[in-house]
Amino acid sequence: TDTTPVDGTVTAIDLSANTTGVTLRQYGIPAAEGSTAVDTDKDGVPDANEPAIVGAIKLGSGADTLNIENGVVSGDIDFGAGADRLNISGGAVVSGAIKNADGLLDINVSKGTLAATQTGATAISNLNIGAEGTLLVNLDPANNTAGGFNVSGNATLATGSTLGVRFSSLLDGPERFNIITAGTLNVGQIDQTLLSGNSPYLYVVEGGVNQAANTVYVDARRRTASEAGLIPVEASAYDAVYGALGSNETLRNLFLSQTSRDGFIDAYEQMLPDHSGGPLMSLSAGVDAVTRALTGRNAVAAPGETSAWVQEINFYADKDKTDSYGFRSEGFGVAGGVEKGSSLGAFGISAAFTSSDIKDPEAEAEEVLSANLLELGLYWRAQGQYWTTWARA
Template sequence: GDGTDSLIIDGGASVYTTLSDQDGRLDVSVGSGTLGLTNTGDLKLTSLSLGAESKLILSVDPDAGTATRLMVDTASIASGANLGLVLNNLLTDTATYEVIRAGTLTVGTISQDLLGDAPYLYLAEAYAADSSVYVDVRRRSAAEAGMTVSQSAAYDAVFAALSADDDIATAFLNQTSKDGFYNLYNQMLPSQGAGLFSALQAVNQQVSAATAIRPDRGERYGPDSVWVQQINTLVRRESSDTLGSDTQALGFVAGYEAMGDAGGALGVTLSMVNIEEHDTVAKVGERTSASLVQGGLYWRRSVGGWRFNLGGGGGYGWIAGDRSFISEDVDGDSVADVIRTNTAHWTGATGHAFAGVAYEQPLGRFYARPEMRLDYVYFSEGERVESGGGDGFDLTVAARAFSNLSGDAGLVVGANLGQEVWWRPEVRVGYRQTLAGDIGDTVASFRGGTPFTLTSVDDRQGAVTLGFALRAGSSMSYVALEGGAEASRKQTRYNLRFSGRAMF
């Protein structure tokens, strides 16, 4: 109303409001307390006093180009006073806002601490010049945000996509911490598919290892046998230059082979496997899953203690992806206030080849078998087009291809036990090294947006491998339990499989 009015905030009180005064004859004093103003226009005051323990939070409306501006006859700002900023919508360009204009201004050192609680997406700085106080606001750079190469490559595209979804943009504006920002930002990025391809490698390496196994202890051959092996693999990739993931593969491979008296065998394989990848930032229900069918041919030959095997094949896959964006409210009580989900379906093709050699040396009841193997795996994916999440979240990911040639060398130590019913426990220590190959770049775009490229990482590191096997059988059949682990600097693989064979 009319007349001389006063607003005094002290004793740790906090007031958040739209403040108005009819005739501008208002004195505002903030001691030990907080005044948050939702005004995004001019407010006439007679005087403003901000103490050393005060906090003044101002509002900005970038769409309208307006901000809280206090038009004051006399303003006094003590050293240590805090200025804060709230953005009502997305700021797309660098901006400077005059937040206090005074006829007479006395100002100490303005604390920037509270401006650090502005949306993490932005950097803000307050300063006094002439008789005014200004706040500069700009988007935080990728380097200032500490982004990885992949995260920074998508930064401009993600920021542009926020303009297409006000709710997602608001969720980002509510994040004042680095962790809160990245919890949302990483959900906007596409999977680079490294975990799924790594699991496919593990599957095919298990197939090639299975074809090297003779169906007996070497005392007889064939003529024919059928075999089946269960596949169970877990691949864990750590976050580094790319997002980490957990990927599981579950399936079966079956084979039929004809064996000759001279120690050779020709066979065919058919495998069916499901691979499911979850990024480490994935929310409930988010995954990429591939159902693959592969066929192959192989040859094996034993000459004395020597063993040779080689083969190859190809297959086809049906892939589905579900991606989610889920934000939690600013108080962190896990109440979802923005949810977006989308789906996509696409296809892929696989190819693989392998060759191995081993020599088994009897040592009485025991034996040692050094062995080496080359494995090549190829995988191509078609275009992924997401739908259901809206223009600010749905991605189109271009077709991409992956390939890997690896060499594996190891030493197996085991024992021959039993006669008519025999069993062979084994342990294996080895090393696997990627020799060649390429993890395809991921080229993606939000709907109507500019494409961005997540560059693949040259992941040609070596890995220590450990394995075990327990095989048991008779003259016409055997069963086996096998497992192992593989550890490199960025990735760990685990596998466990059951197999069985019948000869006739």
């Protein structure tokens, strides 16, 4: 068996030898009128007809144009040389590193998303992000680099357009990253809420414009435990968990890909031990149920008599999430005993078996723990007209 890791790359289109220029158009075929086909993004093109290119696109030295009007392009795009254009419309999504050899590239995102994954700024000629466009850039704090674009001409971000960032490494402290530098910069109102929602929840990200330097920047810092709404047991492990992400690429990428609190908390809770005490409290509830079965009997064996008893038991225990995690537990069992009456009351031996399931209602993994209890004991009990007393061991 060949266990060599896969380290190759996928190339979807290779036109790097072309010198005359090409035009590549990706578009979807709308559904027929009255069609009931599933159309998740409501763009008129059924999901089954959404086009996709997966893999790198390599273009040559001619004047090339990519018109991505629908669907998805997932892969690096190397425009080579020449006066090139990238147009994204129709809600299309383009994700990959944007490369260009001579800086002669115009990018226009009128309606759709460009997730530019390069970790260094790419030189282009013009950039336009329309009111229905989204630009995501990649940041690499460990190497002190930021993706995005150096624009020799005009860079325009219309009011309503959305910015977002992705991280390929962890922040050590608050840092500012320039993501767009332009010869002429025109920026509408940056929606900080949309920017935050398009960035890892682990960080607080705010955007701004340095008009004097013609740059768009983002300031990023780690979100505090209080800002994340962590309960005390979660907050106590926050620094340790963050430190562990630096040595585990899989976990780091998992946390850096979460853009909502729900996603972040689902991942974070799986890093922590169970502090709710659910198994112990469930077993304790089972013991209490056995005790109630014993003490709830209305009659005591008369002196010299021997009697036996058996009773089904059910119990329930729960705890809401407060300073520690909550749980829900339901259990059942059976208890019984044999006792002999005397002038001092009844002396007996008891046996019980209980079984319970413990669930954490907020656990992403939805795991279920089981707890079983087998109990043998000795007891004494006595009863009068208005009183009952007992002891058990």
